[in-house]
Amino acid sequence: MDYKRSTLIEKDYTSIFWINNMNYKIKHAKIHALKTYILLGLLVVCCVSGHGQTTLISEMDKLEWEKVLPGVWKATFGEMGLNALDFADPPKTEAIKELGDSPFPFDKDATYSLQTQRRASIRLPLDETENIYGLGLEFDGINRRGNVYTLKVDHYGGTKGYTHAPVPFYISSRGYGVLINSSQRVKIHVGVGNRKDSKTPEPIDRTTGKNWSARPLSDAVEASVQGKGFEIFIFCGDTPLEAVQRYNLYCGGGVLPPKWGLGFWHRMHTKSTADDVLKEIEDFQINNFPLDVIGLEPGWQSFAYPCSYDWDQTRFPDPKRFVETLDEKGIKVNLWENPYVAPTSTMFNDISPYTGSHTVWLGEVPDYTMPEAQKVLLDHHQKSHLDIGISGYKFDEVDGYDFWLWPDHATFPSGNDAVEIRQLYGLIMQDMLVDHLKKQNKRTYNLIRSSYIGASSKSFVIYSDYYNHEGYVTAISNASMSGVLWTPEIRSAFSAEEWIRRFQTVCFSPMMQLNAWSSGTKPWSFPEVTDMVRDNIQLRKRLLPYLYTAFYSYNQKGIPPFRAMVLENGYDSQGTFTGGKLDDSKNPYAEGKMIEVTDQYMMGPYILVAPVFTGQKERKIVLPEGNWFDFHTGEFVGNNETVTIETKLEQIPLLVKDGAIIPMLPSGVNTNVQNNTAIEVRHYGTKENTYLLYNDDGVSYDYEKGEYSLTELKVEKEKSGKLIGSSIPLNNNKFNYGVITWRWMTK
């Protein structure tokens, strides 16, 4: 049998790409010039004189950490390809400094890197009690410990980690975050997998042992990518939220959407004409539903899948007049498109030199890592869409599947790797558009189906064809730990109950959208619940001052406006493993399941949202420490406990923190005209509190130059114990709200 091995090993020796431990010492060297190549040739030959070996931890390279900002550390390992952070906004360094310093969260000497033949990997320590969150837009579960994720931009539903926004950033319950900055598909082992020389539990005989586990506890996170290296960032913090804040701030802070973006979005059926849209708008008025954005689906284009990006002259004979008409009614227009250019497009000839080897749906694939390609698209879109008042886009199909996107072996004119281009496609399109409109001092709010590292400041919300309501709610939490926004958009429903339940969720999400592109549904499609739907939309719209301020806090401090409960102080995630029951055909490893709460989340500083799913007559809500009150009645509900509430069809359960100060518009106010509007300010519970209410013009970037108003809303107790409220304008008054009516919700 000897011949087999010797043949094989010889092959390895003769491969120039064979890398031995012994040459790790050269891996940090930057290779720039001819002489270095020759030197490398020499080194490789010298080094591979021995044989392969099993690398022990003690033989791995230690990562070298450099502090880049207070509480932010970086280690670089090898060479990387496309860098996602090149497409993120620059760090908000002042805001990071304001968070103060924070110690490095674990032993630096216990962090390692390793280059194997085809992969670069790292090893970071993990203690027994840590929970790990994040890793992008997942629809299933919140605690990521005990699994392996292959973080690949794709539709959801394949291998774990294949998703629209597979962000290689994780957060520990101990209060730090780790970003593995690579544009390759990061494969990450979160507390599973043990090295033979690592600290591990004793093995257990499965036949007789009671606590045998198919995934024995591991003391590390190990991650790897194909190729030759990456950057690792540690975002420190006293809490998981602080780690998230630092990550978001490092990526430029969170997005502050235009106010209209937080209104009601309705997407038309794909075959709709300009007249159909005008009729639909009338119907909205007749049915007394607000409407802030109309989305046009593929049929606005003369050709789609692949796309022409040119107006269909039959359905939209006068696009300019059409958009103006809607603008006069205070309605923005958003255009669907995908990146694949049809031969019939007026921009086809200009962009074709900058497209990749493979087509998608027979359309060419622009290489938007090239400024030349970006320029063709932006010039075309400026002239055909933006100049006539289009507010933004829905960039579809930037994610997967493999069976219609370009293959991993495709080539692109920039020379960038096809895998990396796919991983960053959505991010680059976000960056391209936002950057372009920012030069015109215009804020925008858009949809996209893929995102990645560094997206928190982008004016884009992710959506999916995945349509599980429970998963949609879980995704709101997970998005908040990955620097992305997510909309659980409603499309259709099997019953009036499902319709209102889904509507309630989407009303309390980053984008309130009905996507009727195929179903042609309207908000009033289920008459039994039409009033309830209207009330929920209305409530969301009334909360605009509160929500807009929460987004400002995302922008300035990196605090996600919608966020996972595990980012909340005093919250017990109640994550436990059930013991798995052995079933020879269904669960042959008797694997347990993580039982955790995934169906509630926070909106802004004070409101806990607990969506109800079809069929639920009651539901449990886990309340963090402190007193919590019913949003509608102000009544006390509980403190640091799990309560069970009976559901009401008309209401989504909203719980409010003690001391909450919640500014609300009156009913029926248009999102565009809020300055000087009289507002109601609610207070819940019995605590004194101070709240900073934010406002600005709602549409431009002038707020970055100080053009905004901040009002301090203060609730104090008189000696009698009676609460009184006051408001103090803090800077300029230009965008102040009008008369304030205080409402004391808790009697």
Next chain:
Amino acid sequence: MDYKRSTLIEKDYTSIFWINNMNYKIKHAKIHALKTYILLGLLVVCCVSGHGQTTLISEMDKLEWEKVLPGVWKATFGEMGLNALDFADPPKTEAIKELGDSPFPFDKDATYSLQTQRRASIRLPLDETENIYGLGLEFDGINRRGNVYTLKVDHYGGTKGYTHAPVPFYISSRGYGVLINSSQRVKIHVGVGNRKDSKTPEPIDRTTGKNWSARPLSDAVEASVQGKGFEIFIFCGDTPLEAVQRYNLYCGGGVLPPKWGLGFWHRMHTKSTADDVLKEIEDFQINNFPLDVIGLEPGWQSFAYPCSYDWDQTRFPDPKRFVETLDEKGIKVNLWENPYVAPTSTMFNDISPYTGSHTVWLGEVPDYTMPEAQKVLLDHHQKSHLDIGISGYKFDEVDGYDFWLWPDHATFPSGNDAVEIRQLYGLIMQDMLVDHLKKQNKRTYNLIRSSYIGASSKSFVIYSDYYNHEGYVTAISNASMSGVLWTPEIRSAFSAEEWIRRFQTVCFSPMMQLNAWSSGTKPWSFPEVTDMVRDNIQLRKRLLPYLYTAFYSYNQKGIPPFRAMVLENGYDSQGTFTGGKLDDSKNPYAEGKMIEVTDQYMMGPYILVAPVFTGQKERKIVLPEGNWFDFHTGEFVGNNETVTIETKLEQIPLLVKDGAIIPMLPSGVNTNVQNNTAIEVRHYGTKENTYLLYNDDGVSYDYEKGEYSLTELKVEKEKSGKLIGSSIPLNNNKFNYGVITWRWMTK
């Protein structure tokens, strides 16, 4: 925005691993010595003077084909790592030559290779009408066209192509096979994905076009692997079966199992003791069930998951006596194990120097690409198991999941790539054991949970925890086109009906096994159907002369004994696409489904098996050209048509080809004593025919030295039209059966 691109591209230029089209010319060079490394350094520097580019087909390298045997062509591209064929048996060149020559199946000038930064890829032509089969042990569908497979050894159920035996070998309905020989995970695009300069259909506007497809027709198969190259083999043929035969023969031909391997296998509950086994054997006798092999599950070992491989002295105090006792009863013993070595194993210290960096279930992972590691295992197993009469093993857990196997970045003492070691682990274990026992002139028959290229000659049958009955049946067909055997073993059932239906399937499969490791079920666990179960087992056992001869044909001619209908002449697979119905949440691309027949297959030359699933009162059967007859009654059923039959609980539908000659044992004959046994030879239909009946000692490799009997069974028509049968011994008579009773089934 310019800075982004220039930064990125610069990085590519400075990477030593950046490969430009211009240096393809060096890719075939073998790199052996110092000077070559320097030369390469120079070449790389010279070549990357331009920029990246989109490679057009005309710019790709043409593959260079070399004829290695009649009808077998090979092209080599770049360098590869582990070579699976090094672990296969040598080609049966004489048998391949006997098949004759066959023309290269498509235009050689339309075959291309391309090296991109991190991947090696090929492109082969595909015509509009071709169906593509194979690609390993899949449970879903038979025609692979229109999908992308990432061929990775893993449990089934993740991304398409993750399976126990993801063999990168495909067969065209036009009658050729393509083997992409790589031990990396081959990613293969089967008629999906178009290049911008390839022959493609015209794009269709989805909004208005009727025939828009999410997967437009493509004129190629493209495949790629991470790294720097692979070999491609074309196995020509006049029919798909001939291509399969050439592939199997190139891998050493098919396995000829020992006769006992084709008997009834029963696996004990994991906690069983030696006494429990003896009691179980008694119960088999009492219940009048045959028993040929007893499988012992983890509990025979002193420690399992990870494994000690040492007998548990409490449950098996005298293994030698135990195995002898069973041997006296004509029962073989098969031992379960997985490859991960427990620290308590008596072989731990010896093998530990040859294990990888990571543990599995805290057991060390031997690097069996090293002969040193193989020697430790074989020495131990010879002494502890084989010397006392153990017949073989069930090698479990050689497949996945990622969350318990070693990571892709693990290191191994041989220096071989962790991904390749995983891909080949099962294959190498098969090779190691069969090779070892062959030196002792002992045939064996075993179970394994992963396999790969080159496994047809190995005495192993694959099984899975996946337990869908329909999928299990589909897998029988797919296995036959990938050089592997598959058992749809029965474990447990929800009802007596399911029990008998699953039992019927497993009785007509390569291994008839009840795996009660966890359920503790017995063949008589559902008393209502016990007689039916017994009758089905009996029927399978009676068919041994027929089945054993079919395996001989696998061995000598590469014809799979159980095989897909698409390998049958005159069979219409009836594969059609349904038009997909658009559903905005469930099927937003309105994707159609491939409707094809997956629930019937061939056993030996004449018998079509059509398993019935729980709840089916009737089922359709697609009959190829020619007259087909009912196995039990001999009555005519149909010809080249789809018939619907009413099912009977006690019978699995078996259809027999016109002219079939089927030799059968009498009831109750032990698998070990068949020489000189009187046999019944059935004839079906009206055709004259000749059949070669094979027999040998059933246990050794002496047949390779001519120690076997071949008997010509001939059916001829007298002038009166009456059929008469005759038998002529063709070589030595040592293993002839006894008196032949002809039975004319069709009146």
